[in-house]
Each structure stands twice: as structure tokens, then as C-alpha cells.
Amino acid sequence: MGEKAWERFLTNRDRFRVAFGTEKGKVKQIIVVQYEAEIGGEWRPLVRYDMAHGYLHQDVLHPDGTQEKSAVIYTDLDGALQQVLAELNRRWESYRRAYERRMR
Numbered sequence: 001m002g003e004k005a006w007e008r009f010l011t012n013r014d015r016f017r018v019a020f021g022t023e024k025g026k027v028k029q030i031i032v033v034q035y036e037a038e039i040g041g042e043w044r045p046l047v048r049y050d051m052a053h054g055y056l057h058q059d060v061l062h063p064d065g066t067q068e069k070s071a072v073i074y075t076d077l078d079g080a081l082q083q084v085l086a087e088l089n090r091r092w093e094s095y096r097r098a099y100e101r102r103m104r
Contacts, residue, residue: 013038027077
């Protein structure tokens with residue numbers, strides 16, 4: 001299985017990190033899709049999608065170290081990768097605002 005990975009900056013303080021495994025041009029494993037923000041001088045993961053624990057799920061991470069975990073429903077991993085990237089593109093700013101609010 002091959003692995004593809006990339007990083008995309010949304011702003012100088014917001015980025016996506018993506019890594020997934022492929023076989024014959026198809027996504028076979030989502031290793032990580034993560035939104036990270038530079039807050040207080042350090043890069044922090046705010047939202048992560050991965051297949052740890054044997055299923056595709058989302059972790060919303062909080063400043064106190066707690067997480068909200070929810071399963072992602074999908075029909076195929078190619079579509080799932082596109083689905084989670086689209087969701088993060090739509091909502092990354094709201095995830096950042098919520099995280100910063102929780103820091104206060």
C-alpha cells in the first residue's frame with residue numbers, strides 16, 4: 001500500500017495535515033486528517049479524523065485535554081476523505097472560535 005501525505009495552510013496560523021494509504025489509486029486507509037491552529041505560540045490539533053480503534057471517527061479536541069468522539073458514516077473511503085475535507089473547509093473557523101472560547 002502506498003501512502004500520500006500533504007499539509008495545506010489556510011492562513012499563517014491555520015493548517016490541515018492529511019495522510020492516507022492508497023492501493024491501485026483508491027483510498028484504503030485514512031491515517032489522519034487534522035485541522036491545527038497556532039494559538040499562544042504553539043500548534044494545537046483542534047479536530048482530527050482517523051481510523052484508530054478500527055473505524056473512521058472524528059475527535060474534537062479541547063484545551064483541557066478532553067475529546068468528543070463521533071463515528072463518521074460513509075460508503076467508501078474515497079468519498080469519506082472528500083467528505084471530511086469538505087466539512088473541515090466549511091467549519092474550521094468555527095472550530096477555532098469554539099476552542100479559543102474554551103481557553104478562557
